[in-house]
Amino acid sequence: MAKSQGQKRQGKMSLVGFMQAGNTSVYSGSWRHPATEHGFLDASYYQKLGRTLEEGRFDMMFFDDRLAMPGIYGGSVAEAVRTGARPVKLDLSIVLGAIAGATSHIGLGATYSTTYHSPFHVARTFSTLDHLSGGRAAWNIVTSVNDSEAQNFGVDEILGHDERYDRADEFLEATVGLWDTWEDDALVLDRESGHFAHADKVRALDHDGKYFKVKGPLTVPRGPQGRPVLLQAGSSGRGRDFASRWAEVIFTGDPNIDGARKHYEDQKARIAEVGRDPERIKMLPMAYAVVAETRAQAEDREQLLLNDLVDPQASITLLSELMNYDFSGIAMDEVITDELIESVNGIRGLTQNLRQHIGGDVTLADLAGHRATLLQGPRFVGTGTDVADQMHEWFETGACDGFVMAATHVPGSYEDLTRMVVPELQRRGVFRTEYEGSTLRENLGLDRPAVGS
Numbered sequence: 001m002a003k004s005q006g007q008k009r010q011g012k013m014s015l016v017g018f019m020q021a022g023n024t025s026v027y028s029g030s031w032r033h034p035a036t037e038h039g040f041l042d043a044s045y046y047q048k049l050g051r052t053l054e055e056g057r058f059d060m061m062f063f064d065d066r067l068a069m070p071g072i073y074g075g076s077v078a079e080a081v082r083t084g085a086r087p088v089k090l091d092l093s094i095v096l097g098a099i100a101g102a103t104s105h106i107g108l109g110a111t112y113s114t115t116y117h118s119p120f121h122v123a124r125t126f127s128t129l130d131h132l133s134g135g136r137a138a139w140n141i142v143t144s145v146n147d148s149e150a151q152n153f154g155v156d157e158i159l160g161h162d163e164r165y166d167r168a169d170e171f172l173e174a175t176v177g178l179w180d181t182w183e184d185d186a187l188v189l190d191r192e193s194g195h196f197a198h199a200d201k202v203r204a205l206d207h208d209g210k211y212f213k214v215k216g217p218l219t220v221p222r223g224p225q226g227r228p229v230l231l232q233a234g235s236s237g238r239g240r241d242f243a244s245r246w247a248e249v250i251f252t253g254d255p256n257i258d259g260a261r262k263h264y265e266d267q268k269a270r271i272a273e274v275g276r277d278p279e280r281i282k283m284l285p286m287a288y289a290v291v292a293e294t295r296a297q298a299e300d301r302e303q304l305l306l307n308d309l310v311d312p313q314a315s316i317t318l319l320s321e322l323m324n325y326d327f328s329g330i331a332m333d334e335v336i337t338d339e340l341i342e343s344v345n346g347i348r349g350l351t352q353n354l355r356q357h358i359g360g361d362v363t364l365a366d367l368a369g370h371r372a373t374l375l376q377g378p379r380f381v382g383t384g385t386d387v388a389d390q391m392h393e394w395f396e397t398g399a400c401d402g403f404v405m406a407a408t409h410v411p412g413s414y415e416d417l418t419r420m421v422v423p424e425l426q427r428r429g430v431f432r433t434e435y436e437g438s439t440l441r442e443n444l445g446l447d448r449p450a451v452g453s
């Protein structure tokens with residue numbers, strides 16, 4: 001699947017804004033950035049972000065989520081609250097509802113957990129959003145990673161890694177089943193005769209499985225997209241198999257182009273193995289762009305991010321959360337061993353990625369010092385042309401189908417991309433100048449699924 005440098009690739013790249021409905025972007029120092037606006041409790045802040053990304057013709061904006069404050073480190077949320085390490089997370093369906101009313105084309109994605117929500121709730125929320133946004137809804141399927149979230153839902157510990165995916169498989173069967181309980185042409189709406197809808201075109205689901213029992217039908221008619229677009233970010237073997245079965249857009253966290261190419265090839269092969277078309281499923285690595293009018297200015301901006309804004313304590317607090325491992329008992333100069341990684345029930349791939357990036361042994365201080373969250377993906381630095389060059393190379397050489405762009409500051413990162421990088425990608429013909437359609441599926445080149453397909 002990897003393309004040689006000279007070979008032109010067909011199709012356009014996809015761009016997705018990686019959003020956070022809270023006090024900080026995925027880069028934990030973002031709230032301290034001089035250009036960050038602190039409007040995270042205002043609807044207008046999210047609406048402005050939506051309009052900016054739509055002006056940049058982004059395919060979609062999608063919000064990550066966590067259902068708890070970071071509380072693994074030292075068994076307390078104190079450090080998260082003190083350092084602003086993501087203590088605030090708003091309810092996403094309401095945030096997306098506000099953005100839907102202020103935009104007209106951009107896709108609207110939200111993260112919902114298969115471990116803590118129920119199929120009926122998820123099916124109903126996303127179907128409602130799909131109607132109210134005119135066919136722009138997308139669900140980012142996560143299984144959740146740590147005990148902090150479990151403890152907000154009546155259990156002490158998160159389920160084991162693979163069992164979370166078994167449950168997720170059944171969750172998807174039930175949720176997709178609920179979306180298909182209404183035929184497309186079920187509604188009649190005949191005032192005269194009083195015939196509201198065809199009773200034989202709205203069916204019960206009667207799902208009865210190991211984890212869920214759902215009668216149905218859904219209380220929302222079939223949406224404009226048939227089913228909302230499904231996003232997923234599994235990176236383990238089990239996660240990749242899950243993505244192959246269900247995902248239409250796959251997010252990844254590969255830090256360098258070689259690793260990304262291997263991941264791309266492996267994931268696309270898995271998709272083909274289960275009989276789906278790998279060309280239609282997008283793989284989008286998370287990436288940062290640090291853009292400025294000159295390369296020197298961009299490099300200065302990068303130094304600010306690396307050296308000044310992240311409290312190492314905030315990095316370790318977030319890493320404890322992502323890996324579901326309390327690092328408070330480990331000295332800063334201690335080497336992170338294979339045994340430690342094996343014992344992690346959260347995101348294992350994270351430390352492997354960091355190891356690849358840093359090379360050799362990784363100490364806890366390295367993890368903190370390298371501003372862990374900035375290393376989850378590549379960082380493209382320079383002028384608009386420099387950044388477009390790097391993105392273009394990833395796209396052209398089989399490392400990805402586009403990017404999930406994370407913000408170093410908000411809304412500035414997205415304004416910079418829209419103003420300086422997007423026009424350059426458009427000039428090269430690798431990114432759209434106008435939306436192709438009105439639904440997210442149309443813009444992503446995805447078919448509208450038929451009932452029961």
Ligand SMILES: Cc1cc2nc3c(=O)[nH]c(=O)nc-3n(C[C@H](O)[C@H](O)[C@H](O)COP(=O)(O)O)c2cc1C
Pocket residue numbers: 063064065066111141142143144145233234235236237238239240251252253286346347348349404
């Ligand atoms: C760009 C990106 C965004 C993610 N967003 C979330 C999220 O919002 N909530 C969450 O619980 N996990 C999130 N994850 C983690 C994934 O859901 C998944 O747990 C992780 O990639 C590890 O996969 P694995 O369990 O198959 O190893 C994200 C991962 C990536 C790469």
